[in-house]
Amino acid sequence: MEISLVGKKALVGGSSGGIGKAIAIQLAECGASVTLMSRSLEKLKAIVASLPTNLGQQHGFLQVDFNDFRGYQEILHNFFKDNQIDILVNNTQGPSAGNALEKKVGDYQEAFDLLFKTTVITTELALKNMISNNWGRIINVASVSVKEPLSYLALSNSIRAAVVTWGKSLATDVGKHKITVNSVLTGYFDTDRIAQLNTKKAEQLGIDVSKVRADMESRVPLKRIGNPKEYGYLAAFLASDKAAYITGTQIPIDGGLLKSL
Structure with missing residues (x-):
């Protein structure tokens, strides 16, 4: 099965590294023109320069700080004055780790601005042209913790759950x-x-970080940590016409980690 995104324009958040970068690379390899978003100017420049252009793709970037909602909103408003996109990948860095007893109400407000408000405003701006073109793909990067909360990620558990239900x-x-x-x-x-x-968990438990990783791997039925490229493959499929009848879903990509249905 060939996935072609030739002629499509994508906007990918948090794409200077990790999952966001892997998604951006795969979308570009399938023919999409990709605009990356991140804080790191040097990383953005390097990634844009490395993306394929053999299918007529034209790539770019927006230097943004997801923690500065007002500044982020202004940059996105200006971008959408002259640009439209077909594929939106809502992805940001996660909020700080910590359990529910450690976090205060102000922490939840900051996490809400970071994870929820940036997602909603970006989608709101992108939707105008998607609706006009009668075609669009919105992919929200969330977490298995919305189904099975992780005690040390209270902020992420709470706000990502809001993003998922909003997406539905x-x-x-x-x-x-x-x-x-x-x-x-x-x-x-x-x-x-x-x-x-x-690293934080190892410090809290007073053990070597390699033991933390080994324990993590042991809890995954496939007995390994995922390669970000594998995430990119899923995102490219969801962004394509091959996935035209898939919507409103919450798709785990976790090597079988989730125990619930």
Whole structure:
């Protein structure tokens, strides 16, 4: 099965590394013109320069800080004055780790701005042209923790669950315009984020970080951590015409980690 995104334009959040970068690369390899978003200017420049252009793709980037909602909103408004996209991947860095006893109400507000408000405003701006074109793909990068909360990720558990339920509601509203909205429930992937979380957990438990990773791998039925490329394959499929009848879903990509249905 060949997946072609030739002629499509994509906007991918958090794409200077990890899952976001892997998604951007795969979309570009399938023919899409990709605009990356991240804080790291040097990384963005390097990735854009490395993306394939053999199918007429034209790539670019937006330097944004997802933690600065007002600044982010201004940059996105300006971008959409002169640009339109067909594929939107809502992805940001995660909020700080910590359990529910450690987090205060202000922490939840910051996480809400970071994860929920940026997702909603970006989607709102992208939808105008998607509706006009009668075609669009919205992919929300979420987490398996919305189904089985992780005690050390109280902020992410709470706000990502809101994103997923919002996405389900949106899918119902925009389906008539041939726009699909799906959320991907992310398991353990070999990214800097996982490395940071493992380091913190190792410090809290007073053990070597390699033991934390080994324990993580042992809990995955496939007995390994995911490769971000594998995430990119799923995103490219959901972004394509091959997935035209898939919407309103929450798709785990976790090596079988989730125990619930």
